Amino acid sequence: MHISRVDLNLFTVFEAIYTEGSVTRASQKLNLTQPAISHALGRLRQMFDDPLFVRQGHTMVSTPLARNxxxxxxxxxxxxxxxxxxxxxxxxxxxxxxxxxxxxxxxxATILPPLIMRVSQQAPLADLAAIHVDRRELEGELAAGTLDAAIDVLLPLSNKVLHKRIDQDSTVVVVRKGHPEIDGALDIATYLKQDHILASSRRKGPGLQDFELSRFGLERRIRLRCQHYFAACRVVSQTNLILTMPGRYARIANQQFDNQILPFPLEVPAFDVFLYWHSNVDNDPANCWLREQIVQSFQAQ
Structure with a gap:
């Protein structure tokens, strides 16, 4: 089928229905009437000889062809x-x-306060959405434009995804005040004797600190695994468990808990934070502006 015979507006409708899961919400997103959206969907179905979306309850579920x-x-x-x-x-x-x-x-908690202040001051009509993304899907989301940019540690992505180091952070250990064995100083022997908290969104597997310890032939005891550092900091404040985490966020999260924040008792490299964007928006003025605001927000801290 030659592209000259295709109404490209149909693909805007297709993407809106797929994203919204509803003809009604797609019509609201595109500011079109529901009959117009339904008519476009009918033309798409005829073009591809496939239903593309099948109604299940209140949701339009995509067919395998639509997902491809x-x-x-x-x-x-x-x-x-x-x-x-x-x-x-x-x-x-x-x-x-x-x-x-x-x-x-x-x-x-580290980047959003200074970033939204800059965006609000310089771009009063702009909105900012911070989105959790599966690292396996990051390149595809950047390519498709469902993400404008991303901030993460160094990741193995293709050369179509550009990146820039924008920050470095240290590793620290969080311990409650009044801990019976730790008061203002921490050596590796005392560190390894303690019960530890591992904060991770993954269900299993070691943390970054465990890889560093293994390089020295060392291992720690994980007593509690949880999803978020903030919850882990609260547990630390009420128990003798200790937590290893990024230093910048440790200072923010522990303001209300008044925990001790101590250096990690091994010489380990600081970990880098990178800004990612797709090569197809490298020269896009809006994306360039956003990246500059992100860089400036980190530098201002």
Missing amino acids: MIEPVRRALRGLEVTLNGLDQFDPATMPKQFKLGLRDVLE
Whole structure:
């Protein structure tokens, strides 16, 4: 089928229905009537000889063909959008925009306050959404434009995803005040004697600190595994368990708990924080502006 015979607006409708899971919400997103969305869906179904979406309750569930189509369609729409936007300069003072930033929860408390202050001051019509993303899906989300940028540790991504180191952080140990064995100083022998908390979104497997310890032939006892550092800091404040975590977030999370924050008792390298974006938006004015605000927000801390 030659592209000259295809109405490209149909693919905008396809992406909206897929994302929203509803003809009603797709019509609201695109500011079109429901009959117009239904008519476009009918044309798509005829074009591909496939229902594409099947209603289950109140949700439109995609067929296998639709699931295979969505990423190429998103990439194509994103490329066209970038091309069109690149024809004009992005004026943050006057242009409405929603920026979507892939972000681990440990970085939210660190970067969001200064970043949203900068965005609000310079781009009053812009919104910011911080989104958790599976690292396995990160490259696809950046390529499709469902993420504008992401912040994470160094990841094994293709050369289509560009990156820049924007921060370094140290590893610290959090211990309650009044701990019977630790008061203002911590050596490796005392560290290894303690029961530890591991904060991780993964269900199993070691933490980064465990890899560092293993390099020295050392191992610690994990007594509690939980999902979030904030919860772990509260547990520390009420028990003799200790927590190893990034230093910048430790200082934020422990303000209300008044825990001790001590250096990690081994010489380990600081871990780097990187900003990621796709090569297809490298010269996009809006994306360039967002990346600059992120960099400046880290530098201001």
